[in-house]
Amino acid sequence: MLESFIPALMLAFSPEVILYVAIGVFMGVTLGAIPGLSGDMAIAILLPIVFFLEPAAALGLLTGIYKGGMFGGSISAISFGVPGTPGSAATAIDGYQAKLKGYPNKALMTALYSSVIGDSTSDLVLIFLALPLAIVALTFGPVEFFALYAFSLLLISALTKGKVAKGVAMAALGVLLAMIGRDPMGGTLRLTFGIPELAGGLALIPVLVGIFAVSELIIQLSKAWMARASRIMDDTRQKAESLLGDYDASRDKLTFKEFRSTMKATWIGTTMGTLIGALPGAGSSLAAFISYGLAQRFSRNRDEFGKGSLEGVAAAEAGNSATSGSTLIPLFAFGIPGSATAALFGAAFILMGMTPGPRLIYDHTEVIYALFLILIYANLINLILSQFLLPFYSKIAMIQSRILLPIVCVLAILGTFAAGNSVIDVWVLLFAGLLGVVLRMFNFPLAPLILGFIVAPGAERALRQSLLIGRGDWMHLLSSPIAIGLYTVAAIMILTFTLVLRDKK
């Protein structure tokens, strides 16, 4: 073991590899900040590069992109309310409110620190606990997954800002949007309204960017347009100036006390993100939403959530980033790619002539140890580089909206197209944007819709698989201790929180 550790050390810390990691982080942060583009997509584009590069350098580049992208999505989520990646949708809820309240820098720093903490912890878990956690992950079959998804729907109420009925309606709408297309179990078409292009269903990125980002952009654009049309420009300029006057950069610094106050949320996010990331197929956006919901439940300042709470930012961002290491666990332990990212890393391994799976670490000890080291120190590079980049990106966010908004719009359209090379995705994006505007206008909370959309396909598959395996017996859903445990925790949570809330009143 040790004899291969020294060469791995040399490999991981060779100047070339460090440079590639830094370049990767820079690209990831930048691309992740563009709505529609994510680290996954950048990795897919750069896959052929592993033909040309040394394995360690190629893995360093891909790791850097991935980690940078994880954090980069939260930059646009906080600055514009426009999540740059699916994982940062939950970050946008509180991050954007924080920016509107005049402390974007605090929110960004909280996001960066919680992201790095979550990510590093998750990497350590991957390195030291991969096998035990992978065995736990394997015990998750359809029955357990359905319990997990049912549990996560509990958190809708945390995302509704007090409008529970509207939130539930939105979650149902999200479920319906996810049902469009071919039924994954039977292959028949449903809810496609006779449009053959909808056969494949709606992709996550256009729906998410449309509902959250394009609708926000439309509303801001209409404000800019009205400001111009009603010739009250001098008025708005005054307002803009006063806003800038109000903005006191010296007050917008994250203090250590504030940082410490977010630690509980960060650790909730880190734990949930690491666990959910290890489950094949659950995904980073679900992890972010669950972390956000749980952190709200356990927070002392529950009422601050949804109004610019730094805890909310920390929980969502830690939950999102903590999937990054653990999502590779099933790949390393069994060769099973548990997420799109893991599949891309798997492909990179295959292109380098290494078969993902338990034999990987024995057959290619040096490269894998080097990868482990890179995974750890890439977080450090991410931390340092982002500290440098953030002031720049914040300045971009301060550009006048009449100039910035069209550019962000064009980027969102092109980014969504490039993510799937799909014209249909662009249509879905624009219509989702319009839907988002209507829903915002009628005061519907949007986060439950996204939660419903993310949870529905998995929940449906898990339920129907369970019933097939259990030969149609509903009791089969209670056949697993993990599932029973999840249902019990859910019931206890509902009971205690209704009682606690009643006490407060």
Added chain:
Amino acid sequence: MLKPQFTTLLTRQDFYTGLGVISVGTVGLLDIAYGNWRPGPGLGPHAFPQLAYITLICAGVVIMIEAVFGKSDQFPENLRAVLSTGVALLAIGMGMFWAIGKLGFMVSVCITLVGAGFLLTRDPLRHWPSTIVVPVVATGVIWLLFVKLINVPLPRGILF
């Protein structure tokens, strides 16, 4: 205690919101009852949509009851202005995408950005650095990113 307030009910937004939510659910349930749904393995493809429709109806009823008791959000301000901006943006976005196939990538993106700058700025020519120079530079950066680096398979236009 809250008292039901029926007299002003028709002026409250959430009365109509609830009605809308209920009608979407009802139409969906009718579609499942009478539409062309084929059976499938394990509950069939209609089970989850059905559940969602029922949830919608229940949520809609609750929203309406809340509206009866006076808990309602305000009617949106400038709904029409925002919606027309939305539709306009939709049209511009699709127009740009269509133009990429006809005119080429650089030209259409640049025209879109300059056009948007002119639309949103009062006295655009006086602000020429921000309405002309910035869009052109942005187009260059976007072109580098999408065409050179990401290599998106866009249809080719007659110009760039």
Added chain:
Amino acid sequence: MFHKIKTSKKVATTAVASMMALAPGITAASPLSNDPIRLVIPFGPGGGSDITARVLSATAPEFCGPRIDVVSMPGAAGLEAVNFVRNAEPNGHTLLVTDYGPIVTSGFVDDVDWSHDDWQPVMNFTEWLPTVYTRPDHPIQSIDDWVAAATAEPGSITFGHASPLGLVHLPLILFEMETGLENIHVPTSGGGETRSLIMGGHIDLGMTLPPSIASEVAAGELTALGIFSEERSPVLPDTPTFREAGYDVVLPAWLMIFATSDVPAEAVEHLQDCFMEALASPTAVAMSNRVNAGIEPLNAADSTVLYQNTVANIGGILREIGEID
């Protein structure tokens, strides 16, 4: 990094240039222009088809002339990729790389405006052999065990497969049609999920393609029961075929490059020649071995026969189970 890519590209172009100087005939007679060739795959990046296509895109430019890009278009369950190629200019620069799902099966069951005759195969990369597998501590360890268990108690064995009517589901349907056995079909989201359900003990059997389980089978972590093909798979030499076990069920899949039928014959011929030449080069062979792609190219004529057989076969199965009339 951009510099790095540029330099490696530069090296590649110089290499290409020197090659061309040696073989001036190829480019001089080429019916293709200098625009890049796009290999469009109807799946997401990172899968088997993507990896195989990338071997070609990395090696073929020096034989074919222009640069080759792999473009992944998973939208609309792959139909978007098919339509993109169909609507592209018929000059041989936009090609579809697919298995039979998005083209043969979709051509039957989906509402599409093309028929199977609108496509002409350019070349076939490889044959993929659907393989039934399970975990090593499962009571079923061979085809005979499976048949015995399914006969003793029909409908008791859970069988995981990816999307319905796909490459790793149709062979099961065909097998049940031939033998009259009944199993519980459990659709999954893909090979990864099937495998974790099997390894976690949630389902009994599953189907996949040999390269994805070869190393686990060799290490004894998974058992391959049998293969639906005429001959054994080179990467699973110890696994019998179903034909050897006495069940004449053969339904291999393939990964083929298609052009639309209105692409001129000389362009298709040129592409076939340079692709085959590229895949026979030592670099491509080494690369193919490294990624376990098992590339054994077939020329356009042989591929066409294979394609037409598959169309007839799949059509027969779908008619039998009542999916189409």
